[in-house]
Amino acid sequence: MRALTLSLLATLSSLGLEVSAKPVEDAIRKSAIPADFTTPLVLSQADEAKNEVAPSEDEEDAWRVYLDLYAFLVPTTNTTTEINGNRTNSALPLSDVIDKLDSALTFKAQVEYGRLGFMAGVYSGRLSDNVSVSAFRETNNPLRNELGLPAGLRDRTIRLEGDLDLDVEANQTIVDLAFRYRGGAIQKPRMEKGSSSFLGVVGARIIDANIRTNLALKKKATVSVQGQNLSREFTRELEESSNSNYGNTWVQPMLGVFGTYAISEDWQAFAYLDAGGFGLSGERDLSGTAQVGIAYALGNSAQASLSYKYFGLDYAGGGGNSYSVNQSGVNLGLRWLFD
Numbered sequence: 001m002r003a004l005t006l007s008l009l010a011t012l013s014s015l016g017l018e019v020s021a022k023p024v025e026d027a028i029r030k031s032a033i034p035a036d037f038t039t040p041l042v043l044s045q046a047d048e049a050k051n052e053v054a055p056s057e058d059e060e061d062a063w064r065v066y067l068d069l070y071a072f073l074v075p076t077t078n079t080t081t082e083i084n085g086n087r088t089n090s091a092l093p094l095s096d097v098i099d100k101l102d103s104a105l106t107f108k109a110q111v112e113y114g115r116l117g118f119m120a121g122v123y124s125g126r127l128s129d130n131v132s133v134s135a136f137r138e139t140n141n142p143l144r145n146e147l148g149l150p151a152g153l154r155d156r157t158i159r160l161e162g163d164l165d166l167d168v169e170a171n172q173t174i175v176d177l178a179f180r181y182r183g184g185a186i187q188k189p190r191m192e193k194g195s196s197s198f199l200g201v202v203g204a205r206i207i208d209a210n211i212r213t214n215l216a217l218k219k220k221a222t223v224s225v226q227g228q229n230l231s232r233e234f235t236r237e238l239e240e241s242s243n244s245n246y247g248n249t250w251v252q253p254m255l256g257v258f259g260t261y262a263i264s265e266d267w268q269a270f271a272y273l274d275a276g277g278f279g280l281s282g283e284r285d286l287s288g289t290a291q292v293g294i295a296y297a298l299g300n301s302a303q304a305s306l307s308y309k310y311f312g313l314d315y316a317g318g319g320g321n322s323y324s325v326n327q328s329g330v331n332l333g334l335r336w337l338f339d
Contacts, residue, residue: 070333178203201256252276
């Protein structure tokens with residue numbers, strides 16, 4: 001009897017365990033949650049992958065602002081100016097430019113959202129000089145044809161004796177406005193080694209150039225050609241023809257490309273080319289820039305650069321007036337990134 005009772009209790013106990021366990025198994029089966037922890041681990045890895053991709057996409061679709069300040073150190077600036085058919089060539093060394101420089105402004109600002117952006121650059125300089133002498137000799141006077149001299153004397157040396165004042169003012173302002181499109185990596189002071197970036201630029205170049213000369217002769221000044229004194233009438237004509245002004249503002253279409261390659265995380269090599277004008281705004285109308293150099297990161301938001309740069313401008317608007325300038329030399333730059 002006792003054995004029968006124990007066997008019945010054992011049977012009822014096992015049945016109770018099965019009944020209590022079955023609802024738990026059904027709940028697990030209905031919720032589709034496996035009994036082990038493999039799937040939760042996979043889900044966790046997938047979430048981490050999404051988190052890694054998301055910051056890159058957010059960074060691409062964001063605003064970035066670049067500010068560049070630079071100094072263009074040109075050993076010799078060569079200019080040619082023609083006013084009413086009278087041509088003057090000059091080669092101004094850097095020391096004279098610094099000595100005669102009144103003002104200068106050089107900067108470039110760029111804004112980018114995603115891959116599209118806008119660029120604005122300004123290069124402006126103003127020079128002036130004043131000369132007061134008691135004797136002046138010019139072996140290649142570009143104003144000699146204005147004096148009505150005999151043909152045999154036109155190519156001879158003109159000498160001015162007496163007191164004279166010569167004032168010269170020149171200013172040149174170039175403004176570049178352009179849209180830009182980027183291919184490749186985002187340009188930053190620090191970039192992953194081997195990454196590269198490419199910019200295409202389309203816009204306009206606005207040029208304003210002005211030159212003014214003023215020659216004032218004193219009453220006792222005399223003008224001679226090969227020792228032959230000229231009359232006061234010729235002297236007055238010389239003074240009048242020497243007071244010349246040239247000024248013009250014109251707009252050129254412009255195309256440009258800019259490429260950057262990361263040599264290492266901190267060092268980058270870059271090159272820039274642009275061309276403007278294409279003969280659309282005058283008899284001759286062409287400008288261009290060529291630049292190649294290296295840059296080094298100064299933290300995560302600043303960069304210093306050293307490059308060699310060439311800039312050329314050639315313009316003739318008709319009527320015997322033209323203006324050209326050629327400059328090449330070292331370019332020192334600083335760039336800041338705001339994002």
